[in-house]
Structures are given as C-alpha cells and as structure tokens.
Amino acid sequence: MPQIKTAIESPTSLDTAQGKARRADSPLESELPLQQDVALLHAARERLVLTQACPVPYPTKDDELVVEIRAIGLNPVDWKSIDYNFAIPRLPYIAGRDFAGVVVKAPAAPSRLQVGDLVLSPSTDYRDIRKSAFQEYAISTHHNVARIPRNVPTTQAASIGVAYVAAALALGVSLGLKLHGLAGRDEIDLWEAVRQVPVSAIPADIVAECLSGIENAERPQRGDWIAIYGGSSTSALFISEIARLAGLKVILLADGVKHGGRLVERQGSILVDSHDPARAIKIVQSITKGKLRFAVDTVGKETAGYLVQMLQADAPEGKRAHLVGLTGVPKEKVGGVVFHSVPIKLFHEVPSIGLALMVWLERALESGALALPEVEHAEGGLSGINAALDKMRRGEISGRRLVVSV
CATH class of the missing domain: 3.90.180.10 (Medium-chain alcohol dehydrogenases, catalytic domain)
Known part of the structure; x- marks a missing residue:
C-alpha cells in the first residue's frame, strides 16, 4: 500500500510543463507522473x-x-x-x-x-x-x-459503475436472472457462471448467497413480475433496465409527486406512488394478482418490509419468493420469503464474473440498450x-x- 503524504508540498525538481513530477524509472515516464x-x-x-x-x-x-x-x-x-x-x-x-x-x-x-x-x-x-x-x-x-x-x-x-454492478449482481446472482443477449450474443448466465468458480476463490462471507440463495427451479422467467422500491435511484434504473431487457414485468415504487413525471416515461415499467405504503401494497397485489415472487429494495429496512407484504410464494409449485435488499432487509424472517444481500465482492474478487459484467456493459452502451x-x-x-x-x-x-x- 503506498504511503500518503498528508502535508501540502512543493513539486520536486522533476517538474514537467504540466507541473507534475514524473517517474524517472517508468517506461511510460512521458505519460505517467510521479x-x-x-x-x-x-x-x-x-x-x-x-x-x-x-x-x-x-x-x-x-x-x-x-x-x-x-x-x-x-x-x-x-x-x-x-x-x-x-x-x-x-x-x-x-x-x-x-x-x-x-x-x-x-x-x-x-x-x-x-x-x-x-x-x-x-x-x-x-x-x-x-x-x-x-x-x-x-x-x-x-x-x-x-x-x-x-x-x-x-x-x-x-x-x-457501482450502481450497475450492484444491479447486475442482485439480478444475475442473487435472483438468478439471465442477462439478455446483446449484439447477437448469447445470454449471460451469472448464476451458472459463479457455480463454475472454485468455492475457495469466492470470499467466505458471500459463498452462501452465491451458491445457496435461490434454486434453479425458482429463477425468474420471461413474463414474471419484479417490484423495485426506491424506483428513482440509479441502482433502480439499472435494475429495471436489465429486468426489462430480460423480459420481466417491472413495477417501480417511488414518490409520484417528486419523480412521477420522469419515471412514468420509463419504457416497460409501471409506476406506483409509494407515498401511502398501505395503499401501494394493495395496488401492487392487485396488479400482480398475487403472483409477485421477486423484489429489490434500494432504500432501507422499512421499505423492504413493505415489499415483503407484496410478495407471494408459489406454494403449489414449491417456489419461494425472493427479496434483495441493497441497504438492508427486515430482521424478522418471513415464511416462504428468502432475503438476499448483494455479493458485491464477486466483482473484484472473481475475475471471470467481473469481466462478464464489464463486457455485457460495453455491449449495452455501444448498442444504446440501457437508459x-x-x-x-x-x-x-x-x-x-x-x-x-x-x-x-x-x-x-x-x-x-x-x-x-x-
């Protein structure tokens, strides 16, 4: 780890025209300052x-x-x-x-x-x-x-950056959603990709989230609903965009007065005003007809608790509901609902996962697929x-x- 000089110092005698001292031993000394x-x-x-x-x-x-x-x-x-x-x-x-x-x-x-x-x-x-x-x-x-x-x-x-990474890992790993194929390429299956990584290469504190959080049979399919609380945030933007591209039906919960004018125009999503949480819960239950199994919260434990009330496990098929909390989940466990946290360390600790996310993002930016x-x-x-x-x-x-x- 480099030592940080905490005092303001004058530039050394190696100053350049740009006022930065260069590394004398650097092969890129004309580009890289000291x-x-x-x-x-x-x-x-x-x-x-x-x-x-x-x-x-x-x-x-x-x-x-x-x-x-x-x-x-x-x-x-x-x-x-x-x-x-x-x-x-x-x-x-x-x-x-x-x-x-x-x-x-x-x-x-x-x-x-x-x-x-x-x-x-x-x-x-x-x-x-x-x-x-x-x-x-x-x-x-x-x-x-x-x-x-x-x-x-x-x-x-x-x-x-970080908002996209959190969104992609929340959907792709925690919920097992396949990232839509872009530019004629195949879908990216992060859920499967992380299972090809040696367990020893995954940080111990996120192994359970990565490998045991959701069963293959429970993973989202095209046409499934997903609700996002805090729909005005940047993370919510990327969650909704990735979900939309993968064919999910998206519900955004946000302050309609403050953000409605902008969010109502977001392609492929339904805006529900979150000002009255009890009413918002009933609206979402009505829209999804009790078939909401996936949700992501970007605000906090209280709003994550509202999402829990909207979720419904598919008891006949044995499929649990799943909630990802970007900033926390309720303390009390709820039967039939699995709580998830984003395994953010995967991005920098496991090169194959980080690279997959960055390559997909490059394609999305090049093609204009993401808002x-x-x-x-x-x-x-x-x-x-x-x-x-x-x-x-x-x-x-x-x-x-x-x-x-x-």
Missing part, C-alpha cells in the same frame, strides 16, 4: 483536504492498469461513510467509488485494453486506495473496467468534492447522479 493531487480524508466527520505531492499509484500485478481520471461519479456512500464512520479501513483515506478516464498504462498481461482507451471503473474494492476515485490517477484491473463508446459522454459514463442516469455536473474538480457532497447531504440530488469533472 505525484498527484488527492482529496484526502484525515478523520471521520471531517472535510476532505486537497493534498498535493501524493504518490501516483503504480500497478503491482500484471492485470492492473492506470487510469488518468477525467470524471468522478458521486454515490450516497461517499458522504455517508464519512459522516457515520464506516467503510473507512484506515486513515488518512482516499474515498470515491466511481470514475471514468483514459488508460495511460495498460496491463502487462494480454488484454482487450490499450493506452488511450476511454474507460469507466467501478471501485468496489474500497480497501485498496490505489483504486479510489478522489485522486487524479487510479489503478483498476482489466476485468473491472468497461470501454466507453463514442456515443456516451465521459461524465455520464462516470455515473454508471442511463440523468447527470448533474459539479464544478471545482477535486477541490469541489466537499461542496458536491454537501448538496447530497442536504438531499438536493435525487433521481440523478452528481458528477465532478477533474
């Missing part, structure tokens, strides 16, 4: 500090690459982890989980990636600060980046991240993604 600026966290509940002369991260494995960050997508966890002191493995710390930029050092191992490629990278491996977003350069791996096609702006690409989040741009680069996070704290960003250009 030092960079970082938005550094020194303690929980404190402001980020723009810190100069921090080391640029360098690959330590053959499958790693270096990305010059052009845009940072902000997630709710970016401010919540600071304010509530979680997911901060050490201090000082570099936060940030979504970025997009240009490859300036390609993997040493054979790869589909090359220098100059525009890529997006979801950083689910938050313990490795080399992969964090709040800096000018970051490490990723060949199986954790997706190339950005010309039809997608870099700033919008930065808004996709993408609405983006709001934040000013100020790394020094503007504090103000951008404050907007999120105040609840001013809802139903869209805040992106900082670097």
Whole structure:
C-alpha cells in the first residue's frame, strides 16, 4: 500500500510543463507522473483536504492498469461513510467509488485494453486506495473496467459503475436472472457462471448467497413480475433496465409527486406512488394478482418490509419468493420469503464474473440498450468534492447522479 503524504508540498525538481513530477524509472515516464493531487480524508466527520505531492499509484500485478481520471461519479456512500464512520479501513483515506478516464498504462498481461482507451471503473474494492476515485490517477484491473463508446459522454459514463454492478449482481446472482443477449450474443448466465468458480476463490462471507440463495427451479422467467422500491435511484434504473431487457414485468415504487413525471416515461415499467405504503401494497397485489415472487429494495429496512407484504410464494409449485435488499432487509424472517444481500465482492474478487459484467456493459452502451442516469455536473474538480457532497447531504440530488469533472 503506498504511503500518503498528508502535508501540502512543493513539486520536486522533476517538474514537467504540466507541473507534475514524473517517474524517472517508468517506461511510460512521458505519460505517467510521479505525484498527484488527492482529496484526502484525515478523520471521520471531517472535510476532505486537497493534498498535493501524493504518490501516483503504480500497478503491482500484471492485470492492473492506470487510469488518468477525467470524471468522478458521486454515490450516497461517499458522504455517508464519512459522516457515520464506516467503510473507512484506515486513515488518512482516499474515498470515491466511481470514475471514468483514459488508460495511460495498460496491463502487462494480454488484454482487450490499450493506452488511450476511454474507460469507466467501478471501485468496489474500497480497501485498496490505489483504486479510489478522489485522486487524479487510479489503478483498476482489466476485468473491472468497461470501454466507453463514442456515443456516451465521459461524465455520464462516470455515473454508471457501482450502481450497475450492484444491479447486475442482485439480478444475475442473487435472483438468478439471465442477462439478455446483446449484439447477437448469447445470454449471460451469472448464476451458472459463479457455480463454475472454485468455492475457495469466492470470499467466505458471500459463498452462501452465491451458491445457496435461490434454486434453479425458482429463477425468474420471461413474463414474471419484479417490484423495485426506491424506483428513482440509479441502482433502480439499472435494475429495471436489465429486468426489462430480460423480459420481466417491472413495477417501480417511488414518490409520484417528486419523480412521477420522469419515471412514468420509463419504457416497460409501471409506476406506483409509494407515498401511502398501505395503499401501494394493495395496488401492487392487485396488479400482480398475487403472483409477485421477486423484489429489490434500494432504500432501507422499512421499505423492504413493505415489499415483503407484496410478495407471494408459489406454494403449489414449491417456489419461494425472493427479496434483495441493497441497504438492508427486515430482521424478522418471513415464511416462504428468502432475503438476499448483494455479493458485491464477486466483482473484484472473481475475475471471470467481473469481466462478464464489464463486457455485457460495453455491449449495452455501444448498442444504446440501457437508459442511463440523468447527470448533474459539479464544478471545482477535486477541490469541489466537499461542496458536491454537501448538496447530497442536504438531499438536493435525487433521481440523478452528481458528477465532478477533474
């Protein structure tokens, strides 16, 4: 793990015209600096500090690459982890989980990636600060980046990553939904793919979720219903889009007054106003005629509990109902309903799964198959991240993604 210099220092005598010191021993010394600026966290509940002369991260494995960050997508966890002191493995710390930029050092191992490629990278491996977003350069791996096609702006690409990964794993692994075949390719069956991975290669704390969560006979089929609570979130957008492409019938539960004008136009889904939960439960039960077996919650334990009341196991066929909670599930178990959490570690710990997700995303972006989040741009680069996070704290960003250009 590289050491972080916490003091603001003057550039060294190796300055270039761009004001960055270069690695004298780097084969890419004309592209890769030695030092960079970082938005550094020194303690929980404190402001980020723009810190100069921090080391640029360098690959330590053959499958790693270096990305010059052009845009940072902000997630709710970016401010919540600071304010509530979680997911901060050490201090000082570099936060940030979504970025997009240009490859300036390609993997040493054979790869589909090359220098100059525009890529997006979801950083689910938050313990490795080399992969964090709040800096000018970051490490990723060949199986954790997706190339950005010309039809997608870099700033919008930065808004996709972690929300898409969570959505795809929730549907593809936890619920066993096959990802629709794109560009003439076969479907991607993550449920089957994870069963081809040696158990020893799967983190122990997610083995049960990956291998025992849902039986083959219970998996969603074209025409089945799925309900999504918190339908205005970015994760809900990708869940609904992936489900729609796979032929599921989608119900979005969201505040109709606040988000109805935008969500009612979302292709292939039904919007139910969640303002009155009891009424929303009855509406969903009426729409699905008691045949809702799949649901995903993106809000919290309380709303996940509302989804439980909407679900109905298929008793005659012995098929249980399944609920995935992105931020938690009810404490009390309910007969006939299986609770799931997203096995997010699969993305960075199991290369075959991460690569499958990124290749599918590349095809979806190239073909325009996925609707993408609405983006709001934040000013100020790394020094503007504090103000951008404050907007999120105040609840001013809802139903869209805040992106900082670097």
